[in-house]
Amino acid sequence: MDNSWVISIGSIFAWAAPVIFGVMGETITERAGVMNLSLNGSLILTAMVGFVVGTTTNSFLLGFVAAAIVGALVALLIAFMSISLKQSQVAVGYVLAIATKSLAYFLGAPYVGKPVMLLPQVPIPLLSSIPIIGPILFKQTILTYLSYVAIFVCFWWIFKTHQGLVLQGIGERPSAAYIRGVNVNRMRYIYTAIGGGLVGIGGALYSLSVKTWNGQLSGFDGIGWIILAITIFGSWHPLKGALGAYLFVLLQYLGIVLQPLLPNVNSRIFQVAPFPLMILALLFVNIGNAEWVDRTLAGLPENVRRTIAKVLRAMRTSPPAALGIPFEKE
Amino acid sequence: MDVEVRNIHKTFGKVHANNNISLTVKSGEVQGILGENGAGKSTLMKILSGFISLDAGSILLDGKEVNIASPADSVKLGIGMLHQDPLDFPPFKVLDNLILGSHEGMIPNRKKVRQEFIELQKQFDFSISPDAYIDSLSVGERQQLEIIRLLWLGAEVLILDEPTTGISAAQKLQLFAMVRKLSEQGKAILFVSHKLEEVGALCTQVAVFRQGMNVGQMRPPFDNDKLVEMMFGKILTRSDKKCCAQENVNIEVSDLKIDDARLPIKNVNFCIQKGEVIGLAGMEGSGQGLLLRALAGIIRPTGGHLWLHEENGSKRDYVGKHYFDFKNEGISFLPADRLDEGLIAGLDLKEHFILAEKQNGFFVDTKAALQLTEKRIKDFNIKGTAENKVESLSGGNQQRAELALLRQPLRLLLLDHPTRGLDIESTLYIWSKLKQRCSEGASIFFVSSDLDEILQYSDRILVFFGGKVSKPLDANGVSVDQLGQLIGGRGWE
Numbered sequence: 150m151d152n153s154w155v156i157s158i159g160s161i162f163a164w165a166a167p168v169i170f171g172v173m174g175e176t177i178t179e180r181a182g183v184m185n186l187s188l189n190g191s192l193i194l195t196a197m198v199g200f201v202v203g204t205t206t207n208s209f210l211l212g213f214v215a216a217a218i219v220g221a222l223v224a225l226l227i228a229f230m231s232i233s234l235k236q237s238q239v240a241v242g243y244v245l246a247i248a249t250k251s252l253a254y255f256l257g258a259p260y261v262g263k264p265v266m267l268l269p270q271v272p273i274p275l276l277s278s279i280p281i282i283g284p285i286l287f288k289q290t291i292l293t294y295l296s297y298v299a300i301f302v303c304f305w306w307i308f309k310t311h312q313g314l315v316l317q318g319i320g321e322r323p324s325a326a327y328i329r330g331v332n333v334n335r336m337r338y339i340y341t342a343i344g345g346g347l348v349g350i351g352g353a354l355y356s357l358s359v360k361t362w363n364g365q366l367s368g369f370d371g372i373g374w375i376i377l378a379i380t381i382f383g384s385w386h387p388l389k390g391a392l393g394a395y396l397f398v399l400l401q402y403l404g405i406v407l408q409p410l411l412p413n414v415n416s417r418i419f420q421v422a423p424f425p426l427m428i429l430a431l432l433f434v435n436i437g438n439a440e441w442v443d444r445t446l447a448g449l450p451e452n453v454r455r456t457i458a459k460v461l462r463a464m465r466t467s468p469p470a471a472l473g474i475p476f477e478k479e
Numbered sequence: 480m481d482v483e484v485r486n487i488h489k490t491f492g493k494v495h496a497n498n499n500i501s502l503t504v505k506s507g508e509v510q511g512i513l514g515e516n517g518a519g520k521s522t523l524m525k526i527l528s529g530f531i532s533l534d535a536g537s538i539l540l541d542g543k544e545v546n547i548a549s550p551a552d553s554v555k556l557g558i559g560m561l562h563q564d565p566l567d568f569p570p571f572k573v574l575d576n577l578i579l580g581s582h583e584g585m586i587p588n589r590k591k592v593r594q595e596f597i598e599l600q601k602q603f604d605f606s607i608s609p610d611a612y613i614d615s616l617s618v619g620e621r622q623q624l625e626i627i628r629l630l631w632l633g634a635e636v637l638i639l640d641e642p643t644t645g646i647s648a649a650q651k652l653q654l655f656a657m658v659r660k661l662s663e664q665g666k667a668i669l670f671v672s673h674k675l676e677e678v679g680a681l682c683t684q685v686a687v688f689r690q691g692m693n694v695g696q697m698r699p700p701f702d703n704d705k706l707v708e709m710m711f712g713k714i715l716t717r718s719d720k721k722c723c724a725q726e727n728v729n730i731e732v733s734d735l736k737i738d739d740a741r742l743p744i745k746n747v748n749f750c751i752q753k754g755e756v757i758g759l760a761g762m763e764g765s766g767q768g769l770l771l772r773a774l775a776g777i778i779r780p781t782g783g784h785l786w787l788h789e790e791n792g793s794k795r796d797y798v799g800k801h802y803f804d805f806k807n808e809g810i811s812f813l814p815a816d817r818l819d820e821g822l823i824a825g826l827d828l829k830e831h832f833i834l835a836e837k838q839n840g841f842f843v844d845t846k847a848a849l850q851l852t853e854k855r856i857k858d859f860n861i862k863g864t865a866e867n868k869v870e871s872l873s874g875g876n877q878q879r880a881e882l883a884l885l886r887q888p889l890r891l892l893l894l895d896h897p898t899r900g901l902d903i904e905s906t907l908y909i910w911s912k913l914k915q916r917c918s919e920g921a922s923i924f925f926v927s928s929d930l931d932e933i934l935q936y937s938d939r940i941l942v943f944f945g946g947k948v949s950k951p952l953d954a955n956g957v958s959v960d961q962l963g964q965l966i967g968g969r970g971w972e
Contacts, residue, residue: 311587314579318568325566328528329580330551467570478530 170351178344186242189373190249197257199353200362220349320469480635487536511682515902559629619650736782758933761943775812776805809890875905
């Protein structure tokens with residue numbers, strides 16, 4: 150059997166891992182009611198930090214820890230400006246997105262061309278010998294496995310635990326959470342920092358596993374903005390967000406694979422196509438939110454309508470109502 | 480549990496919101512707290528529920544002094560507050576809303592909570608599904624849910640802050656039955672209101688607040704005139720029920736049909752006389768709002784006619800015309816949500832008048848606008864200045880401002896809950912101004928969930944039930960009971 154396509158599909162999961170960490174981090178942050186718009190910049194900054202610390206200390210662990218800390222610090226800066234100083238999260242986040250990116254390229258310049266070290270693949274015994282699925286999913290780096298874990302932990306935390314309800318509550322209606330005894334602002338700080346930490350791991354993952362630090366991350370710069378969009382289209386739901394992340398990486402990957410096969414098509418189309426296709430696909434996921442669906446449904450027989458409405462209602466999630474709004478007790 | 484507050488003081492800037500307030504509520508009592516807007520009722524309740532801290536004074540529970548520093552403290556001590564707008568999480572399921580803030584551990588035991596919730600509900604004959612989404616519940620159901628949640632957390636003292644604003648007459652009866660049951664169980668209840676009828680129907684004693692002070696207590700039987708005098712420091716006279724309806728037909732509605740996905744309305748037929756007041760009764764969401772908006776030109780009817788009659792006997796059909804055409808004909812609509820739909824938060828009164836009046840030329844004539852604004856402020860007795868932002872005004876003054884903004888002359892005035900949340904003085908004032916419009920020939924069409932208001936001010940009444948519209952009933956020939964039956968869906972052919 151020709152294994153090359155299996156390896157290719159496997160690499161989609163590896164490429165997607167940084168995006169997954171970013172989406173999970175942003176999902177948690179926004180669920181808490183804070184918008185971390187600095188994502189694009191902090192991904193690049195943490196990619197640089199992860200690479201520099203990792204290669205100079207010769208330790209992957211230290212690289213990831215340092216990147217997570219830097220990601221959390223950037224997020225905490227946003228938390229401080231918006232929660233404590235009540236400044237606009239959009240303005241602060243946007244400025245930080247630019248500042249952290251420039252900082253990364255500036256501080257990282259001397260390290261361009263340093264000896265590369267890439268995270269090794271660690272096949273999981275037994276699981277990796279399952280035909281087809283095994284080599285695709287379970288012949289990856291540890292961090293890629295962790296990206297799978299992160300998706301399910303986020304899902305489980307948000308929807309199955311008491312603390313997850315608190316997380317949803319502070320983003321949804323902080324005043325109601327407050328009367329239930331929740332220290333809203335402290336929790337927002339904590340979740341913003343955790344979210345930023347996850348983003349940091351995503352950044353380091355890019356420079357230590359997918360590509361390397363070469364001073365100008367042309368394939369990576371811009372992903373942060375896409376992650377923000379995936380978070381929104383994924384309706385702040387870890388599973389939907391993950392689906393969006395994989396879909397996006399798949400589309401990007403197809404662009405590269407199909408290009409030589411279809412020489413008549415302008416190559417720019419392959420580069421741009423993932424973006425509109427992404428929007429269409431995710432629009433479909435969120436179809437339950439559209440009003441015309443409601444109106445169309447009204448014409449159907451009662452029991453059919455009820456069933457469909459129930460399914461759609463279960464699919465529907467609206468943005469955290471207090472997203473971007475600082476909480477003040479009277 | 481007995482609650483006592485002693486010599487409570489609280490100031491906000493220059494305002495002495497609570498000035499030496501003392502009050503004792505024994506277990507099993509339903510303590511009414513009356514007072515107009517800004518009398519200090521809410522401040523005291525927020526102190527009790529830990530939302531704000533007191534400047535001086537003490538709070539005693541069962542004779543022991545306690546310190547309440549946060550809402551969490553007050554819940555732990557057994558004080559639960561039902562806020563006017565229930566503080567729950569609209570996109571949550573009922574069960575999750577209950578669990579957040581409970582003593583459940585890391586992974587909540589949903590099965591146990593569900594069981595406890597169903598048991599508690601049984602006591603009060605409620606039937607809210609634990610799996611329902613909160614945003615699919617009515618305000619009344621959300622209140623029921625919130626009270627159950629507080630009881631579930633162990634509340635022994637319940638504070639109900641204006642709980643009847645925004646719920647239907649039927650839900651009000653359910654709420655009152657629940658309150659009585661709770662007081663039998665020995666809970667102490669503080670019932671904050673500015674409606675005398677409710678306090679009279681429910682409370683075992685009443686305290687009246689005025690300008691931050693507790694100006695007196697009363698036990699039943701309550702002397703309403705005396706209570707009003709205590710609330711306002713003066714005697715208020717209700718305007719007599721006076722009919723301004725004239726013979727001439729103003730607007731004729733025939734076979735009107737409104738297509739709505741949830742609540743289609745058809746075959747609506749009636750005439751509105753000049754100067755007439757028509758009240759729309761029914762449970763919230765029975766179709767009143769739709770008809771109101773259709774008459775305002777905001778919703779386009781899918782069939783039928785809306786004839787505007789002229790003095791000379793001719794008539795024109797307005798179905799399908801634009802909202803602006805309706806407005807130019809002197810048909811005005813005042814929505815229930817004053818700050819969201821009626822006024823523009825962030826703009827001051829003067830700017831509102833500039834926007835409402837027809838403008839000549841490119842530049843704003845600030846001087847003229849200021850003059851007009853000041854005149855209207857005086858005419859309509861608005862407590863505020865031309866430079867006050869509308870959101871800084873009280874509800875009563877916002878409603879006065881909305882009335883002041885209306886154009887002259889008016890043909891039809893459509894009002895959605897014109898006095899919701901207003902105190903008695905403002906309500907009387909608003910209605911005196913409305914009646915004045917009627918005597919000038921305008922007709923009034925209003926929705927209210929307060930049956931007393933509908934009976935008091937309407938000439939005729941339309942009852943709504945599930946999209947069905949009754950024939951106009953003569954307000955003098957119908958009783959609260961009859962209306963209640965119709966609203967509840969009984970007595971329809």
